[in-house]
Amino acid sequence: MTTVFFLIFALTAIGAAVAMIFQRNPVYSCLCLVLAFFALAGLYVLLGAPFIAAIQIIVYAGAIMVLFLFVIMLLNLSAEERERPKRPRFLPFAVAVGGLLLLELALVFRRAPLLGMPAGQSETSVEEIGLKLFTDYIYPFELSSVLILAAIIGAVMLAKRKI
Amino acid sequence: MIPLSWYLVVSAVLFTIGVVGIFFRRDLITLFMCIELQLNGVNLALIAFSRYLPDISGQIIVFFVITVAAAEAAVGLAIMIALFHHKEHLDSERVNLMQG
Numbered sequence: 505m506t507t508v509f510f511l512i513f514a515l516t517a518i519g520a521a522v523a524m525i526f527q528r529n530p531v532y533s534c535l536c537l538v539l540a541f542f543a544l545a546g547l548y549v550l551l552g553a554p555f556i557a558a559i560q561i562i563v564y565a566g567a568i569m570v571l572f573l574f575v576i577m578l579l580n581l582s583a584e585e586r587e588r589p590k591r592p593r594f595l596p597f598a599v600a601v602g603g604l605l606l607l608e609l610a611l612v613f614r615r616a617p618l619l620g621m622p623a624g625q626s627e628t629s630v631e632e633i634g635l636k637l638f639t640d641y642i643y644p645f646e647l648s649s650v651l652i653l654a655a656i657i658g659a660v661m662l663a664k665r666k667i
Numbered sequence: 668m669i670p671l672s673w674y675l676v677v678s679a680v681l682f683t684i685g686v687v688g689i690f691f692r693r694d695l696i697t698l699f700m701c702i703e704l705q706l707n708g709v710n711l712a713l714i715a716f717s718r719y720l721p722d723i724s725g726q727i728i729v730f731f732v733i734t735v736a737a738a739e740a741a742v743g744l745a746i747m748i749a750l751f752h753h754k755e756h757l758d759s760e761r762v763n764l765m766q767g
Contacts, residue, residue, distance in 0.1 A: 506668070506669060510669050510673065514673070514677045517677065517681060518677065518680055518681065518684070521681055521684040521685075521704055522684060524688070524697075524700065524701075524704070525684060525687065525688040525691055525692065525697075525701070530694060530696050530697055533697055537700050537703065537704065540681075540704065540707070541707065544707055544710075544711060547674070547677070547711060548711075548714055550669070551674070551714050551715060551717075551718045552718055553714050553717070553718070553726050553729075555726070556710075556714060556726050556729050556730070559730065559733055560733070563733050563737060564703075564707075564733060564736070567737065568703070568736065568737055568740045571740055571741070571744060572696065572699070572700065572740070572744070575696065575744045575747060575748065576696060578748070579747075579748065579751045579757070581694065581696060581757060594690045594691070595691070597690055598687045598690035598691050599687070601686060601687070601690060602683050602684075602686060602687040602690075605683050605686055606679060606680070606683045609679035609682065609683070610676075610679065613672065613675040613676075613679060616671070616672075616675065616716075628723055628726060632723055633723065633726060633727065633730070636723055636724070636727055637727055637730070640724075640727075641727050641731075644731055648731060648734045648735070651734070651735065651738050652734065652737070652738050654738075655737075655738035655739075655741045655742050656741065658741075658742050658745065659741040659742050659744070659745035660745075661745075662742070662745035662746055662749050663745040663748045663749060
């Protein structure tokens with residue numbers, strides 16, 4: 505049963521990612537990416553990480569991709585995209601780099617020392633994540649809040665035409 | 668139970684699709700989405716390793732990756748809005764000021 509779910513989610517994620525690349529209209533590629541993110545959230549649930557799956561849907565699919573869609577529609581990019589004919593650029597180069605990278609990743613992952621190992625604990629609770637985050641990882645956590653503050657100020661400064 | 672290698676294969680394929688997409692597309696906003704796809708491929712590998720090690724730290728790192736991705740998306744999209752106001756298009760082949 506788990507295998508069936510894994511295959512559904514994995515094939516949906518890969519198919520949506522491929523569709524994202526070949527889609528001409530940026531709105532459609534954005535929606536394909538949202539579908540891929542939902543499938544990845546399903547994979548995270550299968551891996552026993554329901555909290556990360558929830559974060560994936562709320563923050564990635566819900567906030568970041570809606571921001572993308574908002575900008576695409578604000579700048580009216582889809583109309584511009586449809587007008588001019590488009591050829592894929594660097595096609596042989598893309599195929600060569602993609603093939604080489606995939607080969608390289610396969611070679612690296614084959615060396616992973618725990619390929620045959622059974623899975624560890626069944627599911628991580630939010631409590632465990634919170635404990636780890638606020639004890640061992642408290643400094644990165646605080647630093648990330650500073651990073652987000654800097655990003656907010658930077659985004660406002662950049663998007664404003666006249667300060 | 669699904670072996671770890673299956674998750675790693677999916678992760679590697681997603682990352683490669685992101686890289687190929689960067690060479691394949693021209694509009695900056697889709698290039699940006701390809702970067703998000705690469706980040707998600709890495710996240711999948713991190714969570715898979717965190718499950719099989721087992722060590723919860725992988726999930727914490729994914730949490731930070733998502734945080735940084737949110738900040739990156741906010742700043743990157745603001746840059747794109749500024750660029751669009753300046754040039755009236757987002758074609759990466761026609762944004763070539765740095766080539767001299």
